[in-house]
Amino acid sequence: DAKTTQPPSMDCAEGRAANLPCNHSTISGNEYVYWYRQIHSQGPQYIIHGLKNNETNEMASLIITEDRKSSTLILPHATLRDTAVYYCIVNQGGKLIFGQGTELSVKP
Amino acid sequence: EAEVAQSPRYKITEKSQAVAFWCDPISGHATLYWYRQILGQGPELLVQFQDESVVDDSQLPKDRFSAERLKGVDSTLKIQPAELGDSAMYLCASSRGLAGGGNEQFFGPGTRLTVL
Numbered sequence: 390d391a392k393t394t395q396p397p398s399m400d401c402a403e404g405r406a407a408n409l410p411c412n413h414s415t416i417s418g419n420e421y422v423y424w425y426r427q428i429h430s431q432g433p434q435y436i437i438h439g440l441k442n443n444e445t446n447e448m449a450s451l452i453i454t455e456d457r458k459s460s461t462l463i464l465p466h467a468t469l470r471d472t473a474v475y476y477c478i479v480n481q482g483g484k485l486i487f488g489q490g491t492e493l494s495v496k497p
Numbered sequence: 498e499a500e501v502a503q504s505p506r507y508k509i510t511e512k513s514q515a516v517a518f519w520c521d522p523i524s525g526h527a528t529l530y531w532y533r534q535i536l537g538q539g540p541e542l543l544v545q546f547q548d549e550s551v552v553d554d555s556q557l558p559k560d561r562f563s564a565e566r567l568k569g570v571d572s573t574l575k576i577q578p579a580e581l582g583d584s585a586m587y588l589c590a591s592s593r594g595l596a597g598g599g600n601e602q603f604f605g606p607g608t609r610l611t612v613l
Contacts, residue, residue: 423601430607430609431606431607432501432588432590432604432605432606432607433540433588433590433604434604435601435602435603435604438601476539483528483545483552483600484542484545484553485540485542485602486542487539487540487541488539489538489539490539
């Protein structure tokens with residue numbers, strides 16, 4: 390099973406870009422990388438996903454390395470409401486295997 | 498914006514009692530998932546439905562847990578009897594099809610279960 394490795398916690402100043410790294414060195418060629426976040430006591434929220442190319446939507450950008458062994462989620466202008474646990478997940482045949490995620494704290 | 502609905506939001510029960518959780522997925526979503534999330538950990542998949550059929554229930558403790566989606570729309574997860582270790586958040590999610598690229602899962606708000 391493709392697993393992901395994320396730092397347990399990160400801090401970011403409000404208004405600055407938050408760059409959340411993820412390692413997925415055992416990812417297979419047809420497996421997508423998904424990012425979700427979970428604000429305290431709420432259900433996980435979908436952010437973005439990608440296969441090979443970099444992706445951008447209204448919430449974030451996803452940068453995937455050329456060898457696909459790692460990726461970075463970028464929140465361009467972090468706000469206090471972005472404080473949450475961020476999960477990087479390799480989608481395996483339709484299953485999302487959640488790890489521990491990165492707890493991002495955005496500070497004033 | 499369409500959302501996944503779950504009820505109840507909170508449930509307190511005593512051990513050995515039966516509990517049931519309900520989920521209504523986003524309209525038109527064929528795939529429905531039940532997850533359990535213990536405090537401090539990521540969600541863990543319990544069961545996955547494609548329409549009314551179970552696709553994966555390998556992590557469902559079948560001696561006490563059951564799940565059904567009789568008409569391929571809403572779903573019920575039951576625990577009987579509840580044990581202290583079942584205290585957790587129970588999350589329901591849905592997607593248009595079997596998740597791969599472009600079939601992201603949308604989660605409901607969850608049911609927080611406390612077993613005393």
